[in-house]
Amino acid sequence: MSSYLAVGGVSALLRWLLSNALTPNGPTTLLGGGSPGITATSPDLVQTGADEAPHLNIFMYYASLNPALRNESEPSRNARGEAISNPPLALNLHYLVTAYGAGQFDPEILLGWAMKVFHDTPVVPRAMIESAMTDLSTNNVTPEGQLISGCLLATQFEHIRITPEALTTEEIYRLWTAFQTSYRPTTSYQVSVVVIQDTASYASNRPVQRRGVLALPSQAPVITSVAPNPVLAGGTLTILGQAFTGDTPGGTLVSFDNAAGLPPDTVQGTTLRIAVPATLQAGTRTLRVQRTVTYPISPAAHAGFSSSPMPFQLLPVITQVNPASVARGSAATLSISPAVGSAQQVVFYLGDTALPIEARALGNPPVSQLALTVPASFATGKWPVRIEVDGAQSRIALDTTNGSPTYGQWLPQLEVTP
Structure with a gap:
C-alpha cells in the first residue's frame, strides 16, 4: 500500500x-x-x-x-x-x-x-x-x-x-x-x-466462534412524560412510561443528547429516576430510555431497544454573585451551573433590562463564571439577576426567611451604587 x-x-x-x-x-x-x-x-x-x-x-x-x-x-x-x-x-x-x-x-x-x-x-x-x-x-x-x-x-x-x-x-x-x-x-x-491507504490501527471484530439466536418481542420503551420540566441544574428527573425494564433492571439505561447511556438511580416498570448529569449544558435537551440485550452465549450487553427522544429544558442556576454590590459601569462575577459552552447564547437580566454578552471564541472550554457589566447609566438600587442560556432562563426566588436582611426581596440580586 x-x-x-x-x-x-x-x-x-x-x-x-x-x-x-x-x-x-x-x-x-x-x-x-x-x-x-x-x-x-x-x-x-x-x-x-x-x-x-x-x-x-x-x-x-x-x-x-x-x-x-x-x-x-x-x-x-x-x-x-x-x-x-x-x-x-x-x-x-x-x-x-x-x-x-x-x-x-x-x-x-x-x-x-x-x-x-x-x-x-x-x-x-x-x-x-x-x-x-x-x-x-x-x-x-x-x-x-x-x-x-x-x-x-x-x-x-x-x-x-x-x-x-x-x-x-x-x-x-x-x-x-x-x-x-x-x-x-x-x-x-x-x-x-x-x-x-493508511496503516493506522483500527477496531476489528473477532471471527464468529459460536452462533446464538434470541427471540424477543419487538416492544420498545415509550416515554409518556418527564417531570419536572423544566428542571434545575443538579435536579432529578422522573420519567414515566412503559416497557422500561427487560430481563434485568441493570439492562435499562438513560441517554442524554444521544450520548452513552447512564444507569438510572431507581428502576421500576413504568417509572425511572435519574439525576441530571453535571456535564449537560443548559437549554433544550433530549433523553431516551434504552434497553440492552444479553445473549445466552455472551455476558456482554448489546444495544437493544430505544425509545423516541423526549425533549426537556434544563435551567441554569446562579450560585453566587460576587461582589454583591458594584458601582455603575463596573462588573460583577456570576457563578453559573452548569458551565456555559462557547457556542451558547447568553443574556443577563438585571431587573427587567436585558444585557446580552458577546459570544466567546469557538472551541474554548465551558466556563462556570461570567462577568456582568452594569451600564454606566443604569439606575441605582437592588435588582434581581437572571441569566438566559440558549433560551433557558434561571429562576429567582422570594426570600421568606424571617430576620433575613433580604426578607421580602427577590434573590439572587445585585446592588447597583452610584
Whole structure:
C-alpha cells in the first residue's frame, strides 16, 4: 500500500523512465550530443524563448478518483465514530508531456521519442519502480526526493499503468490558456491506479466462534412524560412510561443528547429516576430510555431497544454573585451551573433590562463564571439577576426567611451604587 507521497512518486517515476531510456544513439545524438533536460514542473515555470534548450516536461494537471475501486471497501467508521477499516483512496493521475526546443525539429524528435518510451512500458514493473525510488534517494538528493523515495509505491497491490489519453483541440486550448504561457507540442497520458491507504490501527471484530439466536418481542420503551420540566441544574428527573425494564433492571439505561447511556438511580416498570448529569449544558435537551440485550452465549450487553427522544429544558442556576454590590459601569462575577459552552447564547437580566454578552471564541472550554457589566447609566438600587442560556432562563426566588436582611426581596440580586 502507498502513502500520500505516491502522487509525487508517480511523477518522479515517469521522469526516471525517460531519463533511464536515454542512450548515445537516441535523442542526445540527434540534438547535437547534449542530453535534453527532463523536468516535472508546471508549464508556466519552464523557460521559453528563442534560445530555449531542448527538453521534455511532465506535468500532472489533474487527479481523479478511480471509479472501479472507489467503493471497494466498507465505511471506515462505525456509528460511534470509531475507525473500523482503512479504506483505500484510489486515484487516476492525468499528465501532459510537452516538448521544447529552439531547433527546427527538436520538439518533434523529443515528443516522438517520449511517446515511444511510454508505449514500450504500458505496465511499469515493480522492479523499475524500486530502481526509480532508489535512484531518487541516492543521486542528486533533495528534501522532496528524499520524502518521495519512501512512498512505498512499489508495494501497492495494483500495478501502475500508463495509458494514452485523447484530448480534444478545445480541451488542449483551454489547458494552455489556463497556463498563460506559450504553447508547445503536447500529448497526454493517464497513469492508474495509485492506491493510497493508511496503516493506522483500527477496531476489528473477532471471527464468529459460536452462533446464538434470541427471540424477543419487538416492544420498545415509550416515554409518556418527564417531570419536572423544566428542571434545575443538579435536579432529578422522573420519567414515566412503559416497557422500561427487560430481563434485568441493570439492562435499562438513560441517554442524554444521544450520548452513552447512564444507569438510572431507581428502576421500576413504568417509572425511572435519574439525576441530571453535571456535564449537560443548559437549554433544550433530549433523553431516551434504552434497553440492552444479553445473549445466552455472551455476558456482554448489546444495544437493544430505544425509545423516541423526549425533549426537556434544563435551567441554569446562579450560585453566587460576587461582589454583591458594584458601582455603575463596573462588573460583577456570576457563578453559573452548569458551565456555559462557547457556542451558547447568553443574556443577563438585571431587573427587567436585558444585557446580552458577546459570544466567546469557538472551541474554548465551558466556563462556570461570567462577568456582568452594569451600564454606566443604569439606575441605582437592588435588582434581581437572571441569566438566559440558549433560551433557558434561571429562576429567582422570594426570600421568606424571617430576620433575613433580604426578607421580602427577590434573590439572587445585585446592588447597583452610584
